[in-house]
Amino acid sequence: MIRFANSTACRFDSAIVRTPPRSAVNGLRAVDVGAPDIEALRRDHKLYVSALENAGLAVTILPALEAFPDSLFVEDPALVFSEGAIVLRPGAPSRMGEAAMIEPALRLHFVEVLNLPEGAYADGGDILTLADVVMIGLSARTNRQGAEAVIAALARFGRKGMIVETPRGVLHFKTDCSPLGDNAVLATRRLAASGCFAGRDVLLVPEGEEAAANALRLNDQMLIGQGFPKTAALLKEAGFSVWEMPLAEMGKLDAGLSCMSLRWAA
Numbered sequence: 001m002i003r004f005a006n007s008t009a010c011r012f013d014s015a016i017v018r019t020p021p022r023s024a025v026n027g028l029r030a031v032d033v034g035a036p037d038i039e040a041l042r043r044d045h046k047l048y049v050s051a052l053e054n055a056g057l058a059v060t061i062l063p064a065l066e067a068f069p070d071s072l073f074v075e076d077p078a079l080v081f082s083e084g085a086i087v088l089r090p091g092a093p094s095r096m097g098e099a100a101m102i103e104p105a106l107r108l109h110f111v112e113v114l115n116l117p118e119g120a121y122a123d124g125g126d127i128l129t130l131a132d133v134v135m136i137g138l139s140a141r142t143n144r145q146g147a148e149a150v151i152a153a154l155a156r157f158g159r160k161g162m163i164v165e166t167p168r169g170v171l172h173f174k175t176d177c178s179p180l181g182d183n184a185v186l187a188t189r190r191l192a193a194s195g196c197f198a199g200r201d202v203l204l205v206p207e208g209e210e211a212a213a214n215a216l217r218l219n220d221q222m223l224i225g226q227g228f229p230k231t232a233a234l235l236k237e238a239g240f241s242v243w244e245m246p247l248a249e250m251g252k253l254d255a256g257l258s259c260m261s262l263r264w265a266a
């Protein structure tokens with residue numbers, strides 16, 4: 001029995017990913033624990049694509065962009081919904097050009113593609129979509145102007161946006177949470193303590209497994225990183241079929257499961 005059944009927020013049939021470039025060895029990282037092994041990174045990325053396909057998504061694979069080491073993290077330069085897409089503007093200087101590179105692919109899939117005004121910075125990793133609201137976390141990558149511009153764009157799609165805070169020292173809002181259902185999230189204790197999920201169902205990631213909070217619910221499957229046995233048990237108890245994905249190489253670039261795809265119900 002799935003406690004979090006009937007989710008529209010986690011129902012997907014389409015996705016966009018991008019092949020990791022060889023230059024990913026130069027990707028951004030807050031703490032340098034060494035460069036990822038590119039062959040292992042590509043192998044793990046292929047496994048990730050298979051997981052999306054096995055969950056029922058048709059996956060468009062964009063070619064590698066050597067000029068942009070972090071371009072495999074397609075979640076950051078765009079935000080997608082059934083209603084249309086928003087081209088974002090990642091706040092890291094080396095990533096800003098990724099927005100223009102993903103726009104043509106968005107135009108192939110969506111009739112309505114919106115852009116942000118100059119000066120507005122927003123990373124998709126800071127944006128959490130639930131059924132009734134889209135939360136935008138202010139961070140080192142997302143400024144208030146960016147969050148407000150995203151809210152204005154969301155209104156064009158009939159969606160409501162809300163500005164929240166990303167905990168200090170955390171890269172992205174979604175580093176610490178993921179949607180589990182229409183009104184339910186998986187979250188770290190430190191993020192839940194901020195009160196941003198008041199009135200919602202919150203499943204807390206067990207202590208010591210905070211990095212498991214960036215998970216991915218795809219229809220009734222749950223993808224989590226390998227090496228988080230307590231989180232896996234918690235999710236299984238909640239009724240999910242749990243797939244544990246290798247994330248060690250992506251982790252060296254501060255990335256998790258949501259970062260590597262754009263997902264929507266066409």
Ligand code: CIR
Pocket residue numbers: 027028029070073075076092095124125126172175253254255256258259
């Ligand atoms: C970066 O710092 O931008 C990349 N190395 C990692 C981006 C991860 N993206 C995400 O969490 N949405």
